[in-house]
Amino acid sequence: MDSTLIIYGPTLASLLYDLSQYDRDLFGLFFGRKISQKNVSVSDKSEKTTTFSTTNVIQSYYCFVFDYDQFIDKQGTLNTKLLAGLIQKRSISNSQEVIGLWRYRRNSPLRPSVLELHIYRQLNLFLSKLSSKPSQYYFALFTSESLSNNSTESIDYKVMSIDFELEKYEAIELQISNLKNTSTDEFKEFQSFSSLQQKLFQNMTIENVPPLFIQNVENSFHKSLKNINSVINEISQKSRELLQVLTALNMRGM
Structure with a gap:
């Protein structure tokens, strides 16, 4: 089944503005409508071909700011009670779904x-229990960095479709309804695999993730990153010292 993801321009602009106002990591949900279509085409030989497609339209979003600590605990466990209340409220007031x-x-x-990945997996399991029919849910990552002496904020994002059974995820084009579509080629270049990644996916396929698994892996990642940065800084320092020695030798040669 073909699937398309669309967001209203003002909705995306509002979200990007809100993100620029915070100096902390955030989680949130996209809400909107899922439109299913049945397409029938007839060939020159009078043969009928039936295909199905779904258009996912993002109409609004919710940001866990003041209730962030209630959304997930320190182990990364999702608060399904809070989530159920939020989904019900959006469904009644705006007829929107996740x-x-x-x-x-x-x-x-x-x-x-x-x-x-752990939170996304829990969300999928929870939503699948609320619906009698299978549905696809997306995961979007936003990141920002300061440019030009902190006077400019640059925000980048990527939307992904994650399949735990196939142990893969791929980038999805996010179509902005009032802007010209871009080429999809750049999204196809996004790759995701390593042996560690496959191991993580295997652990994510079970509902009850081993205690402290998420925290231990996250800590291991941050320690590895710290060690890598330390090596890079040491190499940079040695390079500067070598450059100073070479400069001094050149000065003496003159």
């Missing part, structure tokens, strides 16, 4: 972390 999960974090690569 389109996907989004995450905002500053100065970081656009790749889902273990914690984010």
Whole structure:
């Protein structure tokens, strides 16, 4: 089944503005409508071909700011009671359903972390129990960095479709309804695999993730990143010292 993801321009602009106002990592949900279509085409030989497509329209969003600590605990466990109340409220007031999960974090690569995969997995399991028919949910990552002496804020994002059974995720084009569509080629270049990634997916396929698994993997990642940065800084320092020595030798040669 073909699937298309669309967001209203004002909705995206409002979200990007809100993200620029916070100096902390955030989670949130996209709400909107899912429109299913049945397409029938007839060939020259009078043969009928039937295809089905779904258009996911993002109409609004919710940001867990003051209730962030209630949304997930320190182990990354989702508060399904809070989530159920929010979904019911949106369904009654605006006739909207969940389109996907989004995450905002500053100065970081656009790749889902273990914690984010864990929360996304829990959300999918929870929503599948509320609906009698299978549905696809998206995951969007937003990141920002300061440019030009902190006078300009640059926000980038990537939307993904994650399949735990196939152990893969791929970038999805987010179509903005009032802007010209861009080429999809850049989205196809997004790759995701490593042996560690497959191991993580295997752990995510069960509902009861081992205690402290998420926290331990996240801690391991941050320690590895700290060690890598330490090595990079040491190499940079040695390079500067070597450059100073070479400069001094050149001065003496003159």
